Amino acid sequence: MSADLTARRFGVPQVTIARFAGRRLNLALVGLLIVVTLVALFARVLAPDNPVQPIGALNLPLGSEGHLLGTDGIGRDILSRTLIGIQTSWFSALVVVASGLVIGGIIGVAAGVSGGWLDNLLMRLTDLFLALPGTLVAIALVAALGFGLQNTLIGIAIVWWPYYARIIRGEARAMAARPHVEAARLAGISRTRVVFRHILPGVVPTAIVTASLDIGNVVILLAGLSFLGLGQAAPAPELGADTARNLQQLLTQWWVPVVPGLAVLLLSLVANLGGDAIRNLLAGRR
Amino acid sequence: MSATDEKAPAASIANLTVALTRDGVRAEVLRGVDLKIQRGEIVGLVGESGSGKSVLALALMGLLPSSSRPETTGTITIAGTDMIDGSAEQIRAVRRHELGVIFQDPMTSLNPTMRVGRQITEATGDKAESLRLMSAVGIQDAALRFTVYPHELSGGLRQRIMAAIASAGRPSLIIADEPTTALDVTVQAQVLDLLRQLRDEFGCSVVLITHDLAVAAQIADRIAVLYAGRIAELGPADVVLREPTHPYTVGLLNSRLALDTPRDTVLQTLRPETATVAERMRGCAYSSRCPLADDTCRAQQPPLLAVDGSGAVDGSEHVRACWRDAATVRELALTRSDAPRILVSGSSTESAAPAVVVEGVHQRFVVRSGGRKREVHALRGIDLTIGAGEAVSIVGESGSGKSTLLRAIAGLVPVTSGRVDVARGGAQMVFQDAGSSLTPWLSVGEILGERLLPLRLGKTETAARVTTALEAIGLPASVSRVRPADLSGGQRQRVALARATMIPPAVLLCDEPTSALDASLAASVLNLIRGMREELSMTVLFVTHDLSVARLMGDRVVVMTEGRIVEDGTADQVIHHPEHPYTRSLLASVPEIEAVR
Numbered sequence: 001m002s003a004d005l006t007a008r009r010f011g012v013p014q015v016t017i018a019r020f021a022g023r024r025l026n027l028a029l030v031g032l033l034i035v036v037t038l039v040a041l042f043a044r045v046l047a048p049d050n051p052v053q054p055i056g057a058l059n060l061p062l063g064s065e066g067h068l069l070g071t072d073g074i075g076r077d078i079l080s081r082t083l084i085g086i087q088t089s090w091f092s093a094l095v096v097v098a099s100g101l102v103i104g105g106i107i108g109v110a111a112g113v114s115g116g117w118l119d120n121l122l123m124r125l126t127d128l129f130l131a132l133p134g135t136l137v138a139i140a141l142v143a144a145l146g147f148g149l150q151n152t153l154i155g156i157a158i159v160w161w162p163y164y165a166r167i168i169r170g171e172a173r174a175m176a177a178r179p180h181v182e183a184a185r186l187a188g189i190s191r192t193r194v195v196f197r198h199i200l201p202g203v204v205p206t207a208i209v210t211a212s213l214d215i216g217n218v219v220i221l222l223a224g225l226s227f228l229g230l231g232q233a234a235p236a237p238e239l240g241a242d243t244a245r246n247l248q249q250l251l252t253q254w255w256v257p258v259v260p261g262l263a264v265l266l267l268s269l270v271a272n273l274g275g276d277a278i279r280n281l282l283a284g285r286r
Numbered sequence: 287m288s289a290t291d292e293k294a295p296a297a298s299i300a301n302l303t304v305a306l307t308r309d310g311v312r313a314e315v316l317r318g319v320d321l322k323i324q325r326g327e328i329v330g331l332v333g334e335s336g337s338g339k340s341v342l343a344l345a346l347m348g349l350l351p352s353s354s355r356p357e358t359t360g361t362i363t364i365a366g367t368d369m370i371d372g373s374a375e376q377i378r379a380v381r382r383h384e385l386g387v388i389f390q391d392p393m394t395s396l397n398p399t400m401r402v403g404r405q406i407t408e409a410t411g412d413k414a415e416s417l418r419l420m421s422a423v424g425i426q427d428a429a430l431r432f433t434v435y436p437h438e439l440s441g442g443l444r445q446r447i448m449a450a451i452a453s454a455g456r457p458s459l460i461i462a463d464e465p466t467t468a469l470d471v472t473v474q475a476q477v478l479d480l481l482r483q484l485r486d487e488f489g490c491s492v493v494l495i496t497h498d499l500a501v502a503a504q505i506a507d508r509i510a511v512l513y514a515g516r517i518a519e520l521g522p523a524d525v526v527l528r529e530p531t532h533p534y535t536v537g538l539l540n541s542r543l544a545l546d547t548p549r550d551t552v553l554q555t556l557r558p559e560t561a562t563v564a565e566r567m568r569g570c571a572y573s574s575r576c577p578l579a580d581d582t583c584r585a586q587q588p589p590l591l592a593v594d595g596s597g598a599v600d601g602s603e604h605v606r607a608c609w610r611d612a613a614t615v616r617e618l619a620l621t622r623s624d625a626p627r628i629l630v631s632g633s634s635t636e637s638a639a640p641a642v643v644v645e646g647v648h649q650r651f652v653v654r655s656g657g658r659k660r661e662v663h664a665l666r667g668i669d670l671t672i673g674a675g676e677a678v679s680i681v682g683e684s685g686s687g688k689s690t691l692l693r694a695i696a697g698l699v700p701v702t703s704g705r706v707d708v709a710r711g712g713a714q715m716v717f718q719d720a721g722s723s724l725t726p727w728l729s730v731g732e733i734l735g736e737r738l739l740p741l742r743l744g745k746t747e748t749a750a751r752v753t754t755a756l757e758a759i760g761l762p763a764s765v766s767r768v769r770p771a772d773l774s775g776g777q778r779q780r781v782a783l784a785r786a787t788m789i790p791p792a793v794l795l796c797d798e799p800t801s802a803l804d805a806s807l808a809a810s811v812l813n814l815i816r817g818m819r820e821e822l823s824m825t826v827l828f829v830t831h832d833l834s835v836a837r838l839m840g841d842r843v844v845v846m847t848e849g850r851i852v853e854d855g856t857a858d859q860v861i862h863h864p865e866h867p868y869t870r871s872l873l874a875s876v877p878e879i880e881a882v883r
Contacts, residue, residue: 179723187737
């Protein structure tokens with residue numbers, strides 16, 4: 001309570017928007033994450049047309065009959081391309097984040113729990129990766145492995161885990177220093193059981209929040225790489241690539257590059273808000 | 287200081303009711319509090335956790351947290367300003383010119399990124415005045431200390447800095463919220479002296495909020511006992527302490543541990559709360575715990591009336607809120623200890639192998655602070671032998687190495703040099719903060735069940751053993767399904783005790799298990815440990831900073847300071863005939879209440 005008081009005394013604003021809005025809004029935002037995932041999952045069913053086949057007149061405007069978001073420069077349905085693009089981006093982002101969580105989680109927990117030389121070794125390795133410019137390394141890896149979505153994802157995953165390792169290691173270390181872990185050790189519980197029952201569950205909330213806030217970053221990075229010509233190969237739809245390829249139409253038929261660009265914005269916004277909401281909901285429980 | 291009428295009270299609270307929402311539950315935290323704080327007097331506001339004493343302090347400052355949506359009726363007037371309905375500007379002016387505040391933990395209430403001198407000057411506006419105040423609150427070499435950061439000071443000095451800030455601008459009222467709870471006894475005595483000096487020198491009034499009657503007894507002119515958001519009893523300090531007229535005050539006094547508490551009987555405790563919130567709100571809130579309660583008490587709220595029966599309440603005399611007459615309550619205070627006897631000295635037989643042997647133990651830590659390495663020599667050659675079945679208390683202040691020694695015996699940290707032997711069965715430990723020693727996401731049943739894993743029992747047998755263990759600590763079997771967060775502080779400490787004793791260890795290590803608990807709860811946990819010791823003839827090593835607790839829990843008392851044992855003897859020998867000067871200074875600092883008996 002006294003910390004609370006001090007904050008008030010020195011005029012630190014206490015009420016954040018999320019806290020003010022309360023639990024219901026947070027739940028709604030998490031619901032939005034689920035909706036996006038469902039849209040991505042059923043994109044092929046929802047898409048009215050084949051995304052790679054030209055099927056209509058060229059450059060139809062928004063709201064045209066049969067083509068709600070119009071068509072692009074070679075007559076493909078933009079709505080269909082965007083939906084499939086969302087599917088690709090969203091699941092790619094989930095895969096990258098999940099791989100970061102798994103690799104970073106294992107390294108982070110191992111380092112945080114063991115302390116000593118193993119901690120030092122793993123964390124210096126992490127530092128090494130953090131020191132490299134991630135995006136550039138990912139590009140170099142893609143160049144080495146060959147173009148294509150799969151290789152792009154592998155490239156990103158290789159540079160993505162150190163961030164998680166750092167955060168999870170800190171959290172695991174803090175958990176391992178708590179009296180309940182000492183109490184468990186004293187109670188004669190085996191080392192592995194202490195790690196899995198008394199430390200790991202305490203790390204999970206932070207890991208989930210970190211990961212959910214990170215989805216937006218990966219979506220944007222993937223779009224950026226596709227924009228540069230890496231990633232999903234044409235003619236398959238990809239939000240970043242679709243924006244890039246059609247950029248010259250920005251002044252004449254603006255919706256052709258803008259719609260996929262807006263989809264990227266929407267995805268990262270939903271991911272960030274959802275992540276914030278998860279953090280707020282978990283913070284209330286701890 | 288404002289030039290208002292000199293006879294007007296420094297603060298007056300009339301019929302104050304405050305409702306707050308906490309964790310989604312709305313509750314009336316204060317229910318009709320009347321209190322006038324006269325100029326130049328020290329009022330001790332005493333209550334257990336949850337009594338509303340801190341909320342009263344916040345209300346006085348006009349700082350009720352808006353996040354808990356406070357709803358206030360009644361009035362608080364300080365220097366002619368209405369602290370409830372006044373404009374933010376007016377209330378801020380009162381806080382700036384009339385109020386000073388000292389919080390429990392100066393480490394969190396001082397700004398860690400600012401030199402202390404600047405923090406004081408923020409309040410005084412003038413460096414010379416700041417230096418003068420620093421000397422006034424007893425900080426030596428004020429000019430030198432002016433430029434240090436809070437973390438470079440000891441707890442006592444930090445609290446003095448807070449006091450300097452609080453007394454800046456000559457406030458008419460200083461509010462001290464548990465100012466000594468986080469401090470060692472010797473420092474506690476100094477801070478209490480300081481509060482009295484501030485009153486004597488500046489003529490300000492002081493509201494001293496504390497859970498410990500003895501702390502209030504040290505310096506308060508008047509004592510207000512708060513229970514469930516109402517004043518239970520209010521009067522001159524010596525009268526309230528010597529002739530308590532409310533059963534709750536009597537209960538508090540009787541459950542307080544003192545250096546002369548009988549060692550061979552079960553400690554007196556208040557009855558546990560059994561009534562629901564609604565039942566408590568209907569009649570006297572204390573009725574379900576009161577040994578004198580009758581139907582009137584359960585049905586109607588008692589008014590606050592003068593003890594001598596004059597009816598009028600003008601703020602200076604002895605008042606209380608109780609239906610039973612004062613004489614009956616007095617009798618309750620005098621009927622002491624028909625309490626059952628308890629085994630005191632352990633069945634330690636000289637021939638049996640000792641439970642713990644510590645020989646020549648040194649412990650050094652390397653502490654890194656800001657790139658600089660510093661070596662801390664926490665234990666400097668400890669020799670200690672604890673016989674099987676013996677109970678030993680270790681007393682010392684923070685930094686004495688007592689907890690380090692306990693952790694070394696538990697095997698939680700390897701010692702730098704020397705030998706630690708624990709007999710077969712090993713050591714189990716009960717930690718200071720029971721809440722953080724229980725894994726928050728596991729249920730009580732799971733936590734206790736894990737202790738039985740090495741025995742490789744079946745599911746049903748594990749459950750049965752868990753139920754037995756819970757029964758032994760006085761909790762129902764249904765507790766095994768809840769998580770530690772759903773339990774109260776006392777219940778959590780019981781669960782921690784159950785975990786430590788369900789397979790009797792060679793030695794039970796207790797690291798200040800009751801220092802975070804209210805007096806009565808602490809007494810009941812101590813009773814439990816003593817009872818278990820008698821039943822299981824367990825060896826107990828009990829670490830505490832409180833001499834009266836040490837005396838009750840140990841047949842032998844060991845005094846530690848600066849990593850060394852300076853005194854080791856039977857409990858009564860150490861308490862009544864201390865040999866080492868350090869033990870004497872500790873004893874002199876223990877706040878005591880002149881006996882009511």
